[in-house]
Amino acid sequence: MNPLLFTDGYKVDHRRQYPEQTTLVYSNWTPRKSRIEGIEEVVFFGLQYFIKKYMIEAFTKDFFSQPKDEVCQKYQRRINNYLGENKVGIKHIEDLHDLGYLPMVVKALPEGVSVPIRVPMLTMYNTKPEFFWLTNYFETLLSTTLWLPCNSATIAKQYRRILDKYAEETSTIPEFVDWQGHDFSMRGMGGLEAAIISSAGHLLSFTGTDTIPSIDFFEEYYNANSDTELIGGSVAATEHSVMCMGTNEGEEETFKRLITEIYPNGIVSIVSDTWDLWKVLTEYLPNLKNEVLSREGKVVIRPDSGDPADIICGNPNGKTEAEKKGVIQLLWEIFGGKTNEKGYKELDSHIGAIYGDSITLERAKAICERLKQNGFASTNVVLGIGSFTYQYNTRDTFGFAMKATYGEVNGVGREIYKDPITDDGTKKSAKGLIKIEKTEGGYIMKDQVSWEEEQQGELKEVFKDGELLINDTLQEIRNRVKNNQPILFL
Numbered sequence: 001m002n003p004l005l006f007t008d009g010y011k012v013d014h015r016r017q018y019p020e021q022t023t024l025v026y027s028n029w030t031p032r033k034s035r036i037e038g039i040e041e042v043v044f045f046g047l048q049y050f051i052k053k054y055m056i057e058a059f060t061k062d063f064f065s066q067p068k069d070e071v072c073q074k075y076q077r078r079i080n081n082y083l084g085e086n087k088v089g090i091k092h093i094e095d096l097h098d099l100g101y102l103p104m105v106v107k108a109l110p111e112g113v114s115v116p117i118r119v120p121m122l123t124m125y126n127t128k129p130e131f132f133w134l135t136n137y138f139e140t141l142l143s144t145t146l147w148l149p150c151n152s153a154t155i156a157k158q159y160r161r162i163l164d165k166y167a168e169e170t171s172t173i174p175e176f177v178d179w180q181g182h183d184f185s186m187r188g189m190g191g192l193e194a195a196i197i198s199s200a201g202h203l204l205s206f207t208g209t210d211t212i213p214s215i216d217f218f219e220e221y222y223n224a225n226s227d228t229e230l231i232g233g234s235v236a237a238t239e240h241s242v243m244c245m246g247t248n249e250g251e252e253e254t255f256k257r258l259i260t261e262i263y264p265n266g267i268v269s270i271v272s273d274t275w276d277l278w279k280v281l282t283e284y285l286p287n288l289k290n291e292v293l294s295r296e297g298k299v300v301i302r303p304d305s306g307d308p309a310d311i312i313c314g315n316p317n318g319k320t321e322a323e324k325k326g327v328i329q330l331l332w333e334i335f336g337g338k339t340n341e342k343g344y345k346e347l348d349s350h351i352g353a354i355y356g357d358s359i360t361l362e363r364a365k366a367i368c369e370r371l372k373q374n375g376f377a378s379t380n381v382v383l384g385i386g387s388f389t390y391q392y393n394t395r396d397t398f399g400f401a402m403k404a405t406y407g408e409v410n411g412v413g414r415e416i417y418k419d420p421i422t423d424d425g426t427k428k429s430a431k432g433l434i435k436i437e438k439t440e441g442g443y444i445m446k447d448q449v450s451w452e453e454e455q456q457g458e459l460k461e462v463f464k465d466g467e468l469l470i471n472d473t474l475q476e477i478r479n480r481v482k483n484n485q486p487i488l489f490l
Helices: 009-017 047-064 068-083 091-099 139-170 174-180 192-202 213-221 240-245 251-262 277-287 289-294 308-313 321-335 361-373 474-483
Strands: 022-031 041-043 104-108 114-116 122-126 181-183 268-271 299-302 337-339 345-347 351-355 381-385 400-409 412-415 433-439 442-449 460-464
Touching (some): 009 068, 047 104, 047 213, 047 460, 068 091, 114 442, 139 181, 139 192, 139 400, 181 192, 277 289, 289 321, 308 321, 308 361, 321 351, 361 381
Antiparallel strands (some): 041 114, 104 122, 104 460
């Protein structure tokens, strides 16, 4: 499909609506507002993917490499069928095809850094005057692609900060946090691309994922190599159909078969709430204690329903003693473990737990805090972070928007901006050319600067006239995420 059709309907005729003799449009992409309490900086991620997949691959394959007449006729047919009688025309499309590349500059901050709200992450503008219309033509495609990986990378980083904090306070294995936040979101996301790019954002802060295609994503677009580095991984695990097929009456035998025959060593995660979680914890596992402790590896118990904090940490108002104790206390009573030098209990290395239903930032913090209050290290449980976290967000979560702030008409620059009187200030844009400076407190924006000043800031050319100029690796971006740590509300 012609990538020039990856757009809103109203975009196709903006070219004729700009003032006559317009020669340049300069726009920026900015998170304008946070709707998550305490998060005032957003992780920048996904631009390299966008440039490679759409600005280079899609335009090369489906536009420039296709016969001009065929491309233009198909474009004209679609627009005519869509708008009816119109004067959009195709000469500008023919001219772009003749040029053979996208005459655009994309300047950006490094991927992986945390960017304060209302500070632009990138700017775009045209390099040839006749193609001024291209800049904001890209708004739709960029917007629909870029907000999600930024959102997910930001939220994952907040999970990481919560888990790191409690691991530092209660655990002797802080390195386990790499695996403690596990991506379970794929099946609940809004399509395959959404699942992949969201999981990729998660993997900037963690290594656990069940979204296999995100590993290929990093190899294809971020120079990663799963043969030589850990991109993402998981463990053997059951699902409810497996347990159901073993029958309710045979559930204990299913557990035994799994841990002694199918997986006699290594890590295996077993979903445990198919019928009666508390029966599993008070009858089946005590009966299988020797089998569990004699394995080389860990058996991970996976509850999958109920209030996460109550299930893991115990419900003081529970109907039974098992419910009051919760999963971790019951596993401790069966399998034991050690009290570490920080004074917190760590389960025996042969047993563990994971909970992956409806986890949120608030619930993650509550689970860690309640484990701490109960005398347990936070690293006794893995949290499966799914679509209940990542799909419950939109472009408006951080108010992302691409807006033009500068243009040139008849060779004269115009500082432009929007500031709706009916808005609360969220939609007020910058004005004119933009320079991003880096201070001890982070990135700051200066607008209404000269072209000379604009060239001196932290925004660097990433793409120009069809070529990618900066080609980051996954590890470089992970390092930026790790080392660029803002103080966030916990």
